[in-house]
Amino acid sequence: MKALVLNCTLKRSPEVSNTEALANEVVAEMQRLGVSTKIIRVADHNIAVGTKSDMGEGDGWPVILKELLDSEILIFATPTWVGTMSSMALKVLERMNGLYPAKDEQGRPVTFNKVAGFVVTGEEDGARHVVTEIAGALMDVGFTIAPQSYTYWNNGPGPGGKYLESDYRKDWSIEVAKAAANNIVAVAKALQVTPMPGMADNAL
Structure with a gap:
């Protein structure tokens, strides 16, 4: 099982990212559970403005999208x-809009399962608001949201x-990160056993 972490900090590498530091707590727990993980710092890539999966020459999003589609988490x-969320995070959500027409061989959104x-x-505060906004956007394009699947710090x-x-x-944020990782992996494993139905499976 693979997990991709998209770090939407505004800082480019090698500048220290506080967001990545907390994300690494989730990564460490997922790795303990046997999940292969990769972190991509979005600011290190030339992500074109737009809502399609490929905006043409020089666009760095298609490479990231391939990593995303190859991952279960x-x-x-x-x-x-x-x-609210960073401008980089909003740009990623806008680019994910390009996934709406993409289907797998069973007619399901490619992000199902x-x-x-x-x-x-x-x-500053606002973490719960940010999670709500991103979760809603990801559900729209087919992602499953596990219960208690986030951690935050302010x-x-x-x-x-x-x-x-x-x-x-920070001790609270780290413990919640571990719990979130376990919940996310548990749901991902469950979907491997019982995947979301395709359109044909829902036919009356």
């Missing part, structure tokens, strides 16, 4: 900016330090 990781989870960090009210610079309730 997607971990969507983003910082919180001005109370794939499970999504979430990691959100920030010096500094609490007011300005303060970043995730890697603070010990504020």
Whole structure:
């Protein structure tokens, strides 16, 4: 089983990403469960603006999309900016819009039987709102959302330090990350045994 982590930080490598630091807690637990994982920092790629799966020459999205389609699990990781997801995260969701017409051999959306989870960090609140927005968008294109499938960290009210610079309730975020990883993998395994039905299976 494979998992892809899309880190939607605004920082390019090798700059330190607080979002990736918390996502790595989910990754470590999935690896313990036998899942092969890969992290892609979206900002390191030239993701063209648009809503199709391929926007032409120079577009970096098709390579990422192939990794996504080859994985059973997607971990969507983003910082919180001005109370919502990063602009990079929104760009990824817009590009996923291109998956709507894509079907597998059974007439199902190509993202059926794939499970999504979430990691959100920030010096401000808004994580639950961000998870709700992303989960809704991913369900629209066919992803399954496992119960309690996210972890987050924020500094609490007011300005303060970043995730890697603070010990504020990080133990909670890490424990929840482990639980989320277990829930996500459990649902992914269940879908391998009993996959989502195709259109022919739903025929009256």
